[in-house]
Amino acid sequence: MTRAGRRPGQSQTREHILAAARELFAARGYTGATVRAIAAEAGVNPAMLRHFFGTKQGVFVAAMELPFNPAVLVPEVLNGPPEQAGERLVRLILRLWGDPESRAPFLTLLRSATTNEQASRMMREFMVDSVLDAVAEARGISETRVAALLAQLMGLALLRYVVEVPALAEASDEELVELIAPAVQGYLDG
Amino acid sequence: MTRAGRRPGQSQTREHILAAARELFAARGYTGATVRAIAAEAGVNPAMLRHFFGTKQGVFVAAMELPFNPAVLVPEVLNGPPEQAGERLVRLILRLWGDPESRAPFLTLLRSATTNEQASRMMREFMVDSVLDAVAEARGISETRVAALLAQLMGLALLRYVVEVPALAEASDEELVELIAPAVQGYLDG
Numbered sequence: 001m002t003r004a005g006r007r008p009g010q011s012q013t014r015e016h017i018l019a020a021a022r023e024l025f026a027a028r029g030y031t032g033a034t035v036r037a038i039a040a041e042a043g044v045n046p047a048m049l050r051h052f053f054g055t056k057q058g059v060f061v062a063a064m065e066l067p068f069n070p071a072v073l074v075p076e077v078l079n080g081p082p083e084q085a086g087e088r089l090v091r092l093i094l095r096l097w098g099d100p101e102s103r104a105p106f107l108t109l110l111r112s113a114t115t116n117e118q119a120s121r122m123m124r125e126f127m128v129d130s131v132l133d134a135v136a137e138a139r140g141i142s143e144t145r146v147a148a149l150l151a152q153l154m155g156l157a158l159l160r161y162v163v164e165v166p167a168l169a170e171a172s173d174e175e176l177v178e179l180i181a182p183a184v185q186g187y188l189d190g
Numbered sequence: 191m192t193r194a195g196r197r198p199g200q201s202q203t204r205e206h207i208l209a210a211a212r213e214l215f216a217a218r219g220y221t222g223a224t225v226r227a228i229a230a231e232a233g234v235n236p237a238m239l240r241h242f243f244g245t246k247q248g249v250f251v252a253a254m255e256l257p258f259n260p261a262v263l264v265p266e267v268l269n270g271p272p273e274q275a276g277e278r279l280v281r282l283i284l285r286l287w288g289d290p291e292s293r294a295p296f297l298t299l300l301r302s303a304t305t306n307e308q309a310s311r312m313m314r315e316f317m318v319d320s321v322l323d324a325v326a327e328a329r330g331i332s333e334t335r336v337a338a339l340l341a342q343l344m345g346l347a348l349l350r351y352v353v354e355v356p357a358l359a360e361a362s363d364e365e366l367v368e369l370i371a372p373a374v375q376g377y378l379d380g
Contacts (some may be wrong), residue, residue: 055204062269087346111304111355124353143357151358155345159337163303163314165321167333168341176222179338183373 014052017042021063026118030060037170041071057130064109067102070130078138085139086185087177088187089153097157141190149187156180204242207232209323211253214306220250220315247320254299257292260320268328275329276375277367279343284363287347297352339377346370 020042024033035056039046053059054071061069077088097103111117128143131150136143156176160168168176210232227248228299229236243249244261251259268280285294302309318333321340326333346366350358358366 016334019291107304111301114301114304114348120353124355127355129355132355143364144361144369147325147355147357148366148373149344150355151345151349151370152342152373153345155341155343155350156338158304158344158348159341163310163317165314165317165322165337165340167318167337171334175334181335181379183338183342183376186373186376187369 013042013044014050017044017049017052017059018063021059025060025122029118029121030056030129034190035059057126058127060130065105066109067099067105068096070134074131074134074138078135082139082188083185085188086183087181089149089184090156090177090181093153093157094176097161098173103161106157110158110162120123139188139190141188143188145187149184152180152183152187203232203234205239207239207242207249208253211249215250215253215312219308219311220246220319225249247316250320251314255295256299257289257295258286260324264321264324264328268325272329272378273375275378276373277371279339279374280346280367280371281363283343283347284366287332287351292352296347300348300352324357329378329380331378335377335380339374342370342373342377 017038021033021038024038024041027033028037033056035045035049038056038059039049039126042049049059053062057071058069060066073092077085077092080088097106109119109123113123114120127150132143132146135141135146135149139146156168160176171179207228208277211223211228214228214231217223218227223246225239226236228246228249229239232239243252247261248259249254255364263310267275267282270278287296299309299313303313304310317340322333322336325336325339327334346358349355350366361369
């Protein structure tokens with residue numbers, strides 16, 4: 001802590017919290033890094049952290065610069081006609097990965113996860129906590145089923161936007177929705 | 191070429207060819223690196239290269255130390271009862287990735303593909319040439335369909351063996367076959 005001497009402004013405080021969060025998420029994983037520990041590391045009150053980011057999920061999303069918050073998106077996908085949830089999920093992935101700017105932080109996360117165990121653990125715990133648990137509970141299906149569905153969607157993102165397999169990179173969004181939504185829906189229907 | 195002066199032994203020749211192949215595949219991609227160019231780079235006759243590795247696919251498999259040759263595996267999966275091809279494919283992925291030793295070269299390829307464009311191009315062209323084209327033609331389905339199927343299988347490998355999502359990492363092979371084979375079969379049935 002080398003920032004004694006003056007009272008930091010809001011945006012400085014925010015940055016301190018995010019830096020502390022990145023450090024603790026990397027060191028202890030998503031589950032192990034508590035809101036209290038992040039606040040302590042940043043030298044602020046936990047209430048301050050909640051004021052800025054709401055929940056731990058919110059801190060993680062901001063720290064990793066994710067272009068979305070699962071706490072918002074998951075309910076968005078789950079609400080609406082259940083028989084079209086598969087289609088909504090495929091469209092969501094195409095939207096999030098289709099925009100190069102929103103794709104970048106995912107790519108960073110994916111690269112880190114294939115390269116080091118700390119990042120892989122962080123990604124795993126965040127996925128379980130923010131997506132798997134929520135979807136499994138809301139639909140009354142097993143986490144294995146939700147994970148198989150995520151595997152389909154992440155594989156699609158990987159092959160379309162990273163490896164750029166032409167058959168996927170050149171297909172229209174509509175084609176892909178038509179082709180892949182039934183498999184996704186199949187997992188959701190249990 | 192600094193190895194003039196004596197006649198290299200068989201295993202030395204083999205290593206020269208593989209080193210030349212790795213260099214050219216990285217520089218020109220899988221499609222751009224011809225058997226002739228690799229042979230020239232290694233200072234051997236193309237016939238010598240074919241003698242050691244059969245086809246370009248064979249050179250690539252040896253150069254990347256892949257634990258399998260798609261030229262052997264793809265027909266293996268496609269032969270046998272067509273209505274069980276989805277199941278055979280899921281079992282194949284679980285077998286190839288389940289063994290840490292055979293998993294290592296895939297992981298290396300996946301890491302490189304998420305990190306640099308050359309490796310990504312190499313992986314893309316090899317996949318198209320050795321898997322996508324062959325399966326699409328044999329089953330009379332579109333390459334997009336085969337690619338969606340591969341997305342499911344690669345996502346499964348990624349989340350089970352790299353990110354290690356517990357719901358997938360702890361599931362038995364049988365559970366995963368039962369859960370995922372229907373989606374894969376759906377793509378194959380067109």
